[in-house]
Amino acid sequence: MKGSYLGEFQEIVLLSILALENEAYGVKIQKEIAEKSRRSISRGGLHSTLSRLEDKGFLASKLGEATKVRGGKSKKLYSVTNLGKAALKEAEAVRKEFHKSILDLNWVKISVT
């Protein structure tokens, strides 16, 4: 099913939201990804992914507090839905399957030589 497919970046975004628990909003997610995956992403790029994930039903969001440093604009807090968590598990499973097959192949190769 096309809808449940998770891109690599989408997966990272979901994971970072899970890691941030109740504090997951734009800036924090951006920073978390920058720190953990050591790649810098623009807020605009992140927005595309977040809205796509929300459309797929993997993310839920609610308005958070408005702080002074944000010029009084409220945050939007994201959380991963059950559907999202399921998609993550599936993606992990698919990946593991692949890793396993690669290992097997390597092992076969080694044994041949």
Added chain:
Amino acid sequence: MLPEDHIPKFCNWLFSVLCKEELYNELAGDLEETFAENYQLLGLKKARSIYRKEVFKMLRPSVVRRFKLLPTLSPIDMIKNYLKISIRNIWRDKEHSFISIFGLATGIVASILIFQYVNFESSYDLMHDQSKGDIYRLSRISTDMTSGEIDSKASSHYMAIQSSIVDDMPEVMSATHLYPLPGVLSHETQGYNTENIFFATGSFFDIFDFKLLQGSAADLDQPGSIFLSQTEAIRIFGSENVLNKVITFNATDFPWELQLQVKGIYEDLPENTHLPNPQALLCAKQVNEQMAVFFPQMDENELKWRLTGYHTYIKVLPGTIKSDLSSKLVEWIKTYRAPFNKNQGREHSIQAHSIRDIHFIKDYDSQLKPAGDQKIITLFKIIGVLIVLIAWTNFVNLASAKAVKRAKEIGIRKSLGAYKKQLIQQFLLEAILINLLALLLAIGIVLLVIPKFHQLIGSEAFDYFGSFIPFWSTYLATFLLGSIVTGLYPALVLTRFEPIKVLRGNFASSSQGSSLRKSLILLQFAIVLVMLSGVMAIRSQIQFMMDADMGMNISQTLAIQGPPGYLRDSTYAQKTQAFQGEVERNSGVKATTLSSILPGIRNNFFQTTNRLDRPSGETVMLYRSFADHDYVSFHDLEIISGRDFDESLIGDQNVILLNREAVERFNFESPEDAIGKRLDFANDVTPLIVGVVENFNQMGVNFAIEPLAIELINGGGNFINLRVETKNIAETMQFLESSYEAFFPGSPFQASFIDQNFNTLYEADQRFNQALQFFAIVAIFISCLGIFGLSSFLINQKMKEVSIRKVLGANVLEIIRVLTTEYIWLVSISTLVAVPVAYFLINNWLDSFLVRVNVNILFFALPVIGLMMIILITIGHKTKKAALTNPAKTLKSE
């Protein structure tokens, strides 16, 4: 100041317009939060640049708001259909759409850059609220009473003006004056070189709308107080809360020390004022007292009405008429100055300049900032309009040429019952759509090139936000109006087609509107040619000024700035001579000399002087300079009579050299006649003229030669000039620096090559040239895009002709000739149009220079040849393809 106040306002505004409403809070909040954090961690500049990039990357479909085109019509389904068709059309013919949109976008980018620059340049000193009274600067005009000629104009005036004018003239509400004096500010043991220090009065903050953040303006009138700008406070103390802290001031040019206490902090001055941002303000009374020490022979009144250098500003009662004020001022100053005027044979008068005009006033000595050029601003405005015109011309040409392709569509629409009005609507909509896409693309490009652009023009024009909304909404409105007008023409051409002819299939319309097309192309070429000729002329003028023989040798000359005044003591003269001796022993140094002035830097030391033998005769505004024995030989100056300073004559003191100009102004019969005479420098200083040197261009060829006296000094001087070997220059520099530091501990080593002074002198011209070059390239680029699109189109239409010619025996060269003749004609005719215009403009521009190049035929010939080649290359590819096509392929489809 809070971090959010530093957010790039243009980007911020843009984002608020472009972002979908439901996303705005979340995204803008995030951006601001990130900005605040980056501001803390990485500093202002970096944070701003990240912010700009972030906003740029926000320009994506999921974020950008859906603008409703033509909201009044939008509910109609037909419009939706038009839009759909338009988008399909844009998408289908990608080459054509790309050329249209990209060409337009390039033109818009250029015009946005130009207009923001113009807007910024016109915004100087608009920040002062003049509703409670107009602000004027009082400038000094000096007129020779015998000849009636104005012999000097300066932006500063006498010390006395500020206090006397408020007492004497009821319409003057308040007055302030500024005396600039560079110095070193030190706190504890750390010293900071400070270029822009003004001695001012408390009324400074009353007259100008600059913000005093802490302290009270009245304290500035108390000797011993110092006001710091925010930046300077942070530079010295690392904090803005520094009231009552202690600072020491030392003047750079002479020994003078003051103990000061910080009494106020003010906001840094914006860039768009004619005042350079003063790093510190001190009490003017102190400098007045110091001046009195310098001139013990003058009583207080004489000093006050003779000592100039005070930049004086007044605020007058609302309703005061400028012409009345001016005539009153002229009469007023006479009452004080009359006795001095009579003695000097010169009348020194007052001219009032409205503060909003100051930025564009040139030719006044001692201006605090280089003036802007009204001519250049006007020229840029014209270029901005022309470039957009070129871009629109392309658009019209391409759209009308493409009409043929759309003929069938129109035929069918018409036979199905579409009204002409509806068709016009449809094509107009398509035109506006393309224009808007171009505008969007252009805004994106502008955001990316802003930093480069700031570098090019040397100021942060895009950080100016003053009249942003009125200005740009006018721009946008004009732009939309223009796009409607340009859309209208192709729409009219298209809808004129008669359905029967079109649908019958024998429709040929390559001649449709071709004369308009040709004249538009002609116009484009002419504009490009004029711009290119201008670039050529400016280039050769700048080159000419830089290469011109100035009558003095300044090659490979390095000037080391001597130590600041407070580090000079009675041993200073000996020390400089010892330093000279030390460095001359180095193989990298060929010769040295000491001097008080440097080529390329204005000499500000002048005084009215008489001949000793004719005390009431000629009074000359004589520029004074000091140099040692080697100065003449160092710079290869030519002695035309008398002798050079002579080191072997022990009694060679109190002697001077004059230049030819001075000899003439003092009315000596000949250079020989001047030898042995004396001048009167007042204070019982009466130097003997021992030699006359040929005139040399101390300031570069573009400045008038002033009467100059060179006085002999033994050691000392402000500058140590060195002729150096260019080989191993790095080593030599290192050696110089280390020995300088050994001789003058605690004094910063500052050395520069003299030709760099000249580079700065011509910097404005060079910037102008660079900008013109850039915009000429943009204009050429857009024109080429248009010609490329158009030619590929026309050649396609002519394929049948080409094939028939080939069948009848024409060879490839003949075919190419047939296809390119038209363009060669166009270039020739546009040359005829462009050359007179360019000649007129170039001549006009060159006339503003004292010494100028002659208009050269190459200024016009090279651009024509260049343009011709670019055009042939542009259309070459398609032409070659057409000429090589097998005729059978095109003819078989008939």
